[in-house]
Amino acid sequence: MKLLELKNLTRKFGDFIAVDNVTLDVKEGEIFGFLGTNGAGKSTTINMIAGLLNISDGEIKIMDNNISKNKKFAKSHIGMVPQEIAIYEDLTAYENVQFFAGLYGLRGAELKERTEEALGFVGLTDKAKHYPKTFSGGMKRRLNIACAIAHRPKLIIMDEPTVGIDPQSRNYILSSVQKLNEMGCTIIYTSHYMEEVEEICTRIAIIDHGKIIAEGTKEQLKAIITDTKDIWIHVGSTDYLDPEALKSISGVKEVQVEEEVVKINSSTEVNNLNTIIQHFISAGIEIRALDEQAPNLGTVFLTLTGRNLRD
Numbered sequence: 001m002k003l004l005e006l007k008n009l010t011r012k013f014g015d016f017i018a019v020d021n022v023t024l025d026v027k028e029g030e031i032f033g034f035l036g037t038n039g040a041g042k043s044t045t046i047n048m049i050a051g052l053l054n055i056s057d058g059e060i061k062i063m064d065n066n067i068s069k070n071k072k073f074a075k076s077h078i079g080m081v082p083q084e085i086a087i088y089e090d091l092t093a094y095e096n097v098q099f100f101a102g103l104y105g106l107r108g109a110e111l112k113e114r115t116e117e118a119l120g121f122v123g124l125t126d127k128a129k130h131y132p133k134t135f136s137g138g139m140k141r142r143l144n145i146a147c148a149i150a151h152r153p154k155l156i157i158m159d160e161p162t163v164g165i166d167p168q169s170r171n172y173i174l175s176s177v178q179k180l181n182e183m184g185c186t187i188i189y190t191s192h193y194m195e196e197v198e199e200i201c202t203r204i205a206i207i208d209h210g211k212i213i214a215e216g217t218k219e220q221l222k223a224i225i226t227d228t229k230d231i232w233i234h235v236g237s238t239d240y241l242d243p244e245a246l247k248s249i250s251g252v253k254e255v256q257v258e259e260e261v262v263k264i265n266s267s268t269e270v271n272n273l274n275t276i277i278q279h280f281i282s283a284g285i286e287i288r289a290l291d292e293q294a295p296n297l298g299t300v301f302l303t304l305t306g307r308n309l310r311d
């Protein structure tokens, strides 16, 4: 069943089109990844879905209900975890969750039960009476998630929930997303980290300059790129490397230089490995190891846009 339908969704800010004619469906039970660089239009799209931003054109339906006509229905079925942490510093963790769940109409014993359930889910039961000012960034994020899920929404939208947090909290959040999904929630997860999207999402849309440029399972997306491969060359030092000269080798499409590894995206149709290696030898650069990487969503993005996801 389609839980969410976007039809020709558009948002303009003055003359600027931030979301451009987006049409897509999210089916019940999916973890739907929304992948794009900073400024691609992810937040604008999901803020419209969550009813936080008016649409300029098009239509959003949640379970067949047009959200412009029935905002209350949409709100009661959506839990939104915004990009900016939205919690009250002068309320305890418990009071924060209670406050947000109360906004969705929960009262009395049910409110208490769901507040405790949500705090337990994010692993903050023992911090219920503590104030967020004593929390790490990751704990605040988890509290933010508890505030969004206590009313048991069918659709949970998370806007880059792992930005700026420690690896342990990041892993906790990623496994919470999977657990919520197993419990029956449909998730929309936005990120510019392709590794996260690859790890947890069942279907992915890539957005660029407000437009959906590709959509499908990760296998379907990777099938787009049958004609390029990534070669990683591990070296002692890149001091004498000339990336522009490497780029001029036939078949080489992109060269990325990191501290001790040179990442080369190359056409599979040209056999240029000898020439590439010769280039390193001539420059007096010691090659320590060489490996070919399986294609990932970053390569897909590069192929479709000509830019790196992290640029």
Ligand SMILES: Nc1ncnc2c1ncn2[C@@H]1O[C@H](COP(=O)(O)OP(=O)(O)OP(=O)(O)O)[C@@H](O)[C@H]1O
Pocket (backbone or CB within 6 Å): 013, 016, 018, 036, 037, 038, 039, 040, 041, 042, 043, 044, 045, 083, 160, 192
């Ligand atoms: N209120 C606004 N007024 C004018 N322009 C805006 C407004 N909100 C967003 N934009 C612009 O719309 C574009 C899309 O922004 P959006 O926040 O949706 O991107 P994003 O993909 O979520 O990126 P990020 O990861 O940085 O949040 C950007 O160019 C942004 O500058």
